[in-house]
Amino acid sequence: MLDFLTGIFTSSYYTGLWLNMFVLMSISAFGNVLSLKGGYYNLGGDGQIYLAGFVSAMCLVKFSFMPPALNIILSLLITLFVTGAFECMSAFFYCAKKVNVLLTTYLMSSALIPVIDYLSSVTYRTKEGNLLATEFIEENLRLKSILEPSPLNLSIILVPVLCALLYFVFKKTSWGKRVSIFGKSEEFAVYSGLSLRGNVYSTLFVDGAFHGLAGFVAVCGTYFSCYKGFATSMGWNALTCALLAGKNPLFVIPSGLFLSWLYTSASRFSLVNNFGFDMSGIIQGIVIFILAGNIALSKLNFKKILWRKK
Numbered sequence: 271m272l273d274f275l276t277g278i279f280t281s282s283y284y285t286g287l288w289l290n291m292f293v294l295m296s297i298s299a300f301g302n303v304l305s306l307k308g309g310y311y312n313l314g315g316d317g318q319i320y321l322a323g324f325v326s327a328m329c330l331v332k333f334s335f336m337p338p339a340l341n342i343i344l345s346l347l348i349t350l351f352v353t354g355a356f357e358c359m360s361a362f363f364y365c366a367k368k369v370n371v372l373l374t375t376y377l378m379s380s381a382l383i384p385v386i387d388y389l390s391s392v393t394y395r396t397k398e399g400n401l402l403a404t405e406f407i408e409e410n411l412r413l414k415s416i417l418e419p420s421p422l423n424l425s426i427i428l429v430p431v432l433c434a435l436l437y438f439v440f441k442k443t444s445w446g447k448r449v450s451i452f453g454k455s456e457e458f459a460v461y462s463g464l465s466l467r468g469n470v471y472s473t474l475f476v477d478g479a480f481h482g483l484a485g486f487v488a489v490c491g492t493y494f495s496c497y498k499g500f501a502t503s504m505g506w507n508a509l510t511c512a513l514l515a516g517k518n519p520l521f522v523i524p525s526g527l528f529l530s531w532l533y534t535s536a537s538r539f540s541l542v543n544n545f546g547f548d549m550s551g552i553i554q555g556i557v558i559f560i561l562a563g564n565i566a567l568s569k570l571n572f573k574k575i576l577w578r579k580k
Contacts (some may be wrong), residue, residue, distance in 0.1 A: 274539045278531065284538055286420020290492060291507075292530035293422075294484050296429045298508030299515065299522045300436050301480025306517045307440065308473040309453040311372040312357070315481055315505020317379025320386050320496075322353045322485025327496035328394065330407040330489070338410045346486055353482030354475040356382075361470040371474070379505070391498045403497030413491035423491040428483075429523060436519040449473055481505065507533065 278284040298315055305312045312318075329345035336344070360374040391402035398406075413423035439446040452459045452469045460466050485501065493500055511529050515521035 274535055277538050277542070278534050282417050283420045284534060286415070286417035286422035288530050288534040289417070289426060290420060290422045291534055292526045293426050293429055294488055294492070294504060295507050295511050295530055296522050296526040297432065297484040297487060298481050298505060299511035299526060300432050300519060301477040301484075302509050302512035303436065303515065303517050303519050303522060304449065304480070305371075305473055305477040306512055307453045308449045308469065309456060310470070310473065310477075311509075312360075312375045312474070312477055312481075313372055313505075313509070314357070314360075314375035314379030314382075315508050316501050316503065317382040317386075317505070318353050318357060318478055318481035319485040319488070319504050320383060320501035321356060322349050322482035323489050323493070323496040323501060324386050324390055324404070325349045325352050325482075326486040326489045327390075327404045327407065330411050331405050334408055334411075338408075342411060342490070346483075349486045350479040350482045353485070354478040357474045357478030357481075358471055361467075361474045364470055365467050371470075386496075387498050390496050396495070401495075401497055403493075403495045406495045407489065411490065412494055413487075421492040425487045425491050428487070429526075432480075433519050433523060440519070445472070481508075484508070 278288045298319060302312055302315070326345055326349045329348050330341060333341040333344060356378070357375065359378060360371045363369040363374045364371050390404050394404045395401075396403055396405045413425055415421060415423055416426075440450060448459070448464055448469060449472075451462075451464065452466075452473075456466070459469070484504070488500065488504075489496060507529060511522060511525045514525040514529065
């Protein structure tokens with residue numbers, strides 16, 4: 271038991287792996303916090319991060335003739351736009367046919383994943399080695415490790431910056447306050463004269479951009495390529511983190527540190543003790559089940575209070 275609790279601190283590799291997972295999880299979780307604040311559940315995080323990884327890997331390779339700084343900026347902007355636009359398709363279905371965002375994000379992600387699998391492992395597969403992946407990006411485009419031999423890199427600086435930025439948006443900007451109003455009561459917001467279409471499109475676009483940033487950072491700092499299935503469970507981990515944080519951006523950091531420690535410790539413990547099953551997946555399922563139960567109970571209690579008042 272003690273080994274499970276403290277094992278990741280026994281080597282720099284596992285400590286860096288823990289913090290690196292925390293970075294990728296937190297960046298995506300900030301997007302989920304935004305969409306949850308607006309009243310929408312994004313279940314397509316895996317596909318969106320995977321799409322971002324593929325687009326960023328292809329752009330960084332194709333624009334290798336450019337200066338590194340220009341290449342990174344241009345590839346990042348393209349990645350953020352593509353993932354944001356992809357999630358806006360859910361906004362279109364919601365505004366046009368009132369199809370639940372929870373359903374469309376999940377279905378589109380599920381449909382996109384096998385397409386990216388084929389593109390990365392067949393159509394644009396690297397000719398070097400036997401990896402099912404796209405070509406590797408140049409050395410001068412990679413984020414250097416700050417805790418070798420782990421993949422932890424300077425992208426960890428993004429987490430407190432994005433946390434403060436999102437907190438400022440919710441507290442000080444009219445757009446952030448409108449998102450919160452829609453999340454509390456969409457009918458009230460619409461009858462108050464606020465634009466439903468503008469809120470859905472803007473919220474989901476920014477949410478998709480956050481997931482796109484996570485995919486871009488994963489390629490530049492961790493994988494240096496888009497290999498088949500690299501984003502598996504990343505979106506679900508981010509959604510779990512956002513739910514555990516209670517839709518509060520300030521709580522994303524402690525929630526991300528806790529969950530990444532839990533998953534990294536479970537994976538390490540399974541590897542060291544030769545477990546033949548995915549222990550981290552079981553723990554993830556338990557955490558999601560508990561969070562879903564708490565949400566259901568809170569809604570049930572709220573309905574009871576309303577019924578008593580009536």
